[in-house]
Amino acid sequence: MADQTFKLNNGLEIPAFGLGTWQGEHEKIKHAVTYALKQGYKLIDGAYCYGNEVAVGEGIKDALASGIKREDIFVVTKVWASYNTRVELGLEKSLKNLGLDYVDLFLVHWPLLLNPEGNDDKFPKLPDGSRDIIRDHNHVDTWKQMEKLLPGGKTKAIGVCNYSKRYLEQLLPHATVVPAVNQIENHPALPQKEIVELCKEKGIHIMAYSPLGSTGGPLMSAGPVVKVAEKHGVKPSTVLLSYHIPRGSTVLAKSVTPERIKENMSLIKLDDEDMKLLDDWSDELTREKKLMRFVYPPFGIDFGFPDKS
Numbered sequence: 001m002a003d004q005t006f007k008l009n010n011g012l013e014i015p016a017f018g019l020g021t022w023q024g025e026h027e028k029i030k031h032a033v034t035y036a037l038k039q040g041y042k043l044i045d046g047a048y049c050y051g052n053e054v055a056v057g058e059g060i061k062d063a064l065a066s067g068i069k070r071e072d073i074f075v076v077t078k079v080w081a082s083y084n085t086r087v088e089l090g091l092e093k094s095l096k097n098l099g100l101d102y103v104d105l106f107l108v109h110w111p112l113l114l115n116p117e118g119n120d121d122k123f124p125k126l127p128d129g130s131r132d133i134i135r136d137h138n139h140v141d142t143w144k145q146m147e148k149l150l151p152g153g154k155t156k157a158i159g160v161c162n163y164s165k166r167y168l169e170q171l172l173p174h175a176t177v178v179p180a181v182n183q184i185e186n187h188p189a190l191p192q193k194e195i196v197e198l199c200k201e202k203g204i205h206i207m208a209y210s211p212l213g214s215t216g217g218p219l220m221s222a223g224p225v226v227k228v229a230e231k232h233g234v235k236p237s238t239v240l241l242s243y244h245i246p247r248g249s250t251v252l253a254k255s256v257t258p259e260r261i262k263e264n265m266s267l268i269k270l271d272d273e274d275m276k277l278l279d280d281w282s283d284e285l286t287r288e289k290k291l292m293r294f295v296y297p298p299f300g301i302d303f304g305f306p307d308k309s
Contacts, residue, residue: 001245001267003040008180009203012104012157015074016245017267018043020209020254026055028256033059036261037068045183045207045252046098047078047109048090049122053097061099075100076207078109078161079146082116082124084137087145091154106155107183108146111167112301113137131299139167140174147177159183159204162297165195166304172202183207186249187240189219189292191282196247206249212240214294224281228274234266239274242267246275 004016019036021029021044029052033044037060046056064070077098083090091106115132118124124132146158159181163171172178182199186192186208199206213219220236229236241264244251253264270278285291293305 001242001269002265003042004245005042006205006248006250008157008205009178010157010180012180014105014181014205014207014250015042016250017041017241017265018045018074018076018250018252019261020252021046021052021056022050022209022254024052024055024256026052029055030059030062032256032258032261034062034066035258037063037073038066039262039265041261041265042072043074043076043250043252045076045209046094047080047107048083048094048097049078049080049109051122053077053094057098057100070100074104076105076107077103078107079142080114080122081110081112082114082118082120082122084108084113084139084142085116085145087142088149091149095154102154102156104155105157105159105181106146106149107158107181108139108142108160108163110162110297110299111139111142111160111171111303112299113139113142133299133301140171143171143175143179147175150177157181162303163195164304165198168195168198168202168204178202179204181205181207181250183209185210185293185295186244186251187211187213187219187292188225188243188278188282189213189222189285190294191279191286193282193286196249200248206244206247208244208249208251209254210294211244211251211253212237213292217294218292222281224277228270228277231274232268234268235263237264238266238268239270239278242270243275243278246270 079090
C-alpha cells in the first residue's frame, strides 16, 4: 500500500504516501528524512517557511550517499507567502537550502501575499502585531509566475496548497497549466468533499496533510475509527492513514521517531464496508456542522473554507 503511486495530470507518478517535515529540530528532521528514505519512503514534503529545508536536504544527501537514487525520491517544497511576487527567487532559495538541482513538485503555500518588503523574511508584522498582508494581491498573478518555472526544469510539476473551491474557481479560468496537486488538510472529520470533487473533476491530485488531526486530538479515539482498527487488529492511526488511498489521494505522515516512521508505513487495504463506516461518520459530522479543522492560519483572511464556524 505504502509503495503505491498515482499519476498526475502531467504524467508524472507521485507516491501515495510520504513524510511530512513540518516542525522539528534540525538534527531530528535530518535523521528522520534519512531513516524514512532508507525504510522505503519515496516522498518527502517540505516548505520554505518550515525553516528546516537545510536539514531536509542534509537528510536527503545522506540517503543518496547510502545508494538511494535521486530519481527515486519525490521531493516537494512550497513557495512561501512573502515570495508570492518573487516565485522564481523562492524556488532558488529552496533549492539552495535543499542542496538540489530540482524538486519534483513546487506548490503555492497559501493564496495570499505577505509584504515582501516587510520587517521579516517569512512573517512580517504591522506595528499592532498583526500579519503584514498586501490585501490587493491577486493570487492568479502568483500562479502565472509558477507556470513560467516549468520550462527551466527546476521543478517537474507545480501545484497549490490550501485552495478552497472559491480560490480554485478564481484560478482555473486563467491557468495555462492546471495545478497538478492541491495539498489540503484532510481526514474523515474533514472530508472536504466540495473541493475534493472539484479537484477530481479537473484532474487535480489531492495530497492530505494532518491526516491524524492534532496531537492528542479526537480522531484517534473516534468510534468509527476505533471500530475499523479493531476489525483489522491495527492502531487507529493506521486506519486514518490508510483512509486516503481508496480515495485516490496521497497522504503525508509526520514523525521524527524511527519507530513511528516505520510503523506509519504499514498501511492496510480498507474494504467497502470500512470506507462506508468512515464516510457515514463524515456525512453525520457534516450534517451536524461538527467538522473538525485543526489548521487555521493566523492571517485574518477568509479562505473560503465552507466548514469554518
